[in-house]
Amino acid sequence: MSRRWLWIGAAVVLIAVFLTARFFLRDRLPVRVAQVEHQQLLNTVSTNGRVEPITNYQFYSPLATTVKGVFAQEGDLVHSGKLIVTLDDVAARAQVASAESAVKTAQAALDAATHNGTQAEQQASAAEMEQDRLARDQAQHDLDALTKLAASGAAAPGEVRAARERLETAQASLNAAQQSAQHRYSPGEIARAQASLNEAEAALASAQHIEAQTAYSAPVTGTIYTMDAAPSEFTETGKLLVQMADLHQERVRAYFDEPDLGRLAVGQAVSIRWDAKPNREWHGHIVRLPVTVVTYTTRNVGEVLVDLDGSEDDLLPDTNVTVTVTISSEPNALSMPREALHEQSGKYFVYKVVGDELQRVSVTIGPPTVTQVPVLSGLQEGDVVATGTSNGQPLQEGVPIKEVR
Numbered sequence: 001m002s003r004r005w006l007w008i009g010a011a012v013v014l015i016a017v018f019l020t021a022r023f024f025l026r027d028r029l030p031v032r033v034a035q036v037e038h039q040q041l042l043n044t045v046s047t048n049g050r051v052e053p054i055t056n057y058q059f060y061s062p063l064a065t066t067v068k069g070v071f072a073q074e075g076d077l078v079h080s081g082k083l084i085v086t087l088d089d090v091a092a093r094a095q096v097a098s099a100e101s102a103v104k105t106a107q108a109a110l111d112a113a114t115h116n117g118t119q120a121e122q123q124a125s126a127a128e129m130e131q132d133r134l135a136r137d138q139a140q141h142d143l144d145a146l147t148k149l150a151a152s153g154a155a156a157p158g159e160v161r162a163a164r165e166r167l168e169t170a171q172a173s174l175n176a177a178q179q180s181a182q183h184r185y186s187p188g189e190i191a192r193a194q195a196s197l198n199e200a201e202a203a204l205a206s207a208q209h210i211e212a213q214t215a216y217s218a219p220v221t222g223t224i225y226t227m228d229a230a231p232s233e234f235t236e237t238g239k240l241l242v243q244m245a246d247l248h249q250e251r252v253r254a255y256f257d258e259p260d261l262g263r264l265a266v267g268q269a270v271s272i273r274w275d276a277k278p279n280r281e282w283h284g285h286i287v288r289l290p291v292t293v294v295t296y297t298t299r300n301v302g303e304v305l306v307d308l309d310g311s312e313d314d315l316l317p318d319t320n321v322t323v324t325v326t327i328s329s330e331p332n333a334l335s336m337p338r339e340a341l342h343e344q345s346g347k348y349f350v351y352k353v354v355g356d357e358l359q360r361v362s363v364t365i366g367p368p369t370v371t372q373v374p375v376l377s378g379l380q381e382g383d384v385v386a387t388g389t390s391n392g393q394p395l396q397e398g399v400p401i402k403e404v405r
Contacts, residue, residue: 028356028400028401028402029389029391029393029395029396029399029400029401029402030389030390030391030401030402030404031353031358031386031388031389031390031395031401031402031403031404032386032387032388032389032390032403032404033353033384033385033386033387033403033404034336034337034339034340034384034385034387035382035383035384035385036334036335036336036375036379036380036381036382036383036384036385037334037335037381037382038332038333038334038335038381039332039333039335039372040329040330040331040332040333041328041329041330041333041335041369041372041374042326042328042329042369043326043327043328043329043367043368043369044324044325044326044327044369044370045256045260045263045264045324045325045327046322046323046324046325047254047255047256047257047260047301047322047323048254048255048320048321048322048323049252049253049254049255049272049306049320049321049322049323050252050253050318050319050320050321051250051251051252051315051316051317051318051319051321052250052251052252052253052317052318053245053246053247053249053250053251053317054245054246054249054250054251055220055245055246055249056243056245056317057218057219057220057222057242057243057244057245058240058242058243059084059085059213059216059240059241059242059243060213060238060239060240060241061087061213061235061236061237061238061239061241062087062092062209062210062213062214062237063087063091063092063210063214063237064234064235064236064237065087065088065089065091065092065214065234065235066087066088066232066233066234066235067085067086067087067088067229067230067231067232067233067234067235067241068086068087068088068089068231069085069086069231070084070085070227070229070230070231071083071084071085071086072084072224072227073224073227074224074225074226074227075223075224075225076223076224077221077222077223078218078221078222078223078224078244079218079221080218080219080220080221081217081218082217082218083215083216083217084216084217084218084224084242084244085215085216085229085241085242086214086215086216087213087214087215087235088214089211089214089215092207092210092211092214093211095207095210095211096204096207096208096211098207099200099203099204099206099207099208100204102200102203102204103197103200103201103203103204105200106193106196106197106199106200106201107197107200109193109196109197110190110193110194110196110197112193113189113190113193114190114193135173136167136171136173139163139166139167139169139171140167142163142166142167146159146160146163147160147163216241216242218244220246221246222244222245222246222247223244223245223246223247224242224243224244225243225244225245225247225316225317226240226242226243227241227242228240228241228242229241229242243317245317247316247317250308250315250317251284251287251305251306251307251308252270252272252284252305252306252308252321252323253303253304253305253306254270254303254304254305254306254323254325255296255299255301255302255303255304256290256301256302256304256325257299257300257301258293258300258301258302261289261290261293261302263327264286264289264304264325264327265286265289266286266287266288266289267285267286268285268286268325268326268327269283269284269285269325269326270283270284270285270286270306270323270324270325270326271283271323271324271326272284272306272308272315272321272322272323272324273321273322273324274315274319274320274321274322275320275322276319277314280314282308282310282315283308283309283310284306284307284308284309285306285307285309286304286305286306286325287305287306287307288304288305289302289304290302290303290304306323328367330366330374333366333374334374334375334376334379334380334381335372335373335374335375336350336372336373336375336379336385337371337372337373337385337387338368338369338370338371338372338373339387339388340373340385340386340387341363341365341368341373347362348362348363348364348365349361349362349363350363350378350379350385350386351385351386351395351397352379352383352384352385352386353383353384353385353386353401353403356400356401356402357397357398357399357400357401358386358395358396358397358398358399358401359397359398360397361378361379362378363375363376363377363378363379364376364377364378384403386401390404
């Protein structure tokens, strides 16, 4: 009986030794870990943008002509009022002269319509009315004389009737002449004459505007950043000849994808980087949000205007830049790498390192950044969490691990 219990005890010891050896000798899961700590969290969104002057001055050729003179070059800083480009203005001056003649003709026609005719027509009407008045007076005199003679029987009644008819005819002719002199033109004819004058004056203003554009002077002190004009060179109508601006007054037009627009607000801080100067960074802030979404290449974007803070030195117009907006900033947030976070059924958890095993812990988080997650509850500073494995195996609770940093 004692031998039997001896064998049973030996078997128990062997099993215990086997299990203990297996536990200590089996492979441990290689786990990458990170420490939960306080740090600054920046939530940002980046996109592309283009630099543009706040006020851009563009000069176009108003007509097909030749360039007469160029008095500045690309890159020149020119002062307000300096002559930059002149064009051959012969055709423009001819248009102005023709338009001035048309205005005078239309003005004369309107004067005639509003004053019952030209001076010659008024003189002719006055002469006609005077002649008709004399004829009427003569007819009246004849009628009066015949009426007296008929009273004494010296004139026949028929002669009196004929004299009265001549008077009536003369009076009608005089009335017609007076009516014509006073109302030669109808209201419709006067309105047409006024419209013709308005049209002629508009044509003159247009011609004068074109003539004025044959000589361009700098409207402000600024830098010429494009020049496409050379003396004696032909230029077609509408060709862009010169662009200039005050390059100390620039902004950035940024193109944000539609899903990001709801995160933007006026006043948010912006950083700008230009690949041509990788060691420089410019700063600004959003001043205007988009009012519509437009198609930009293959993207649906909103155009956001960014004013630059401080100096814009070396940031050239029409350059393509990278724009990064700071959506939110937490200077001392308890956080962990985003890779450590897991979700199941809408709830978040992490695998916390406890001894040489993983323990599943529920956490509450704030809005994550691209790489970090703010921890609101569930963890403390100094806790170590698993971010993944180095051999591709899934993380599991209660599995022996070895840390790989």
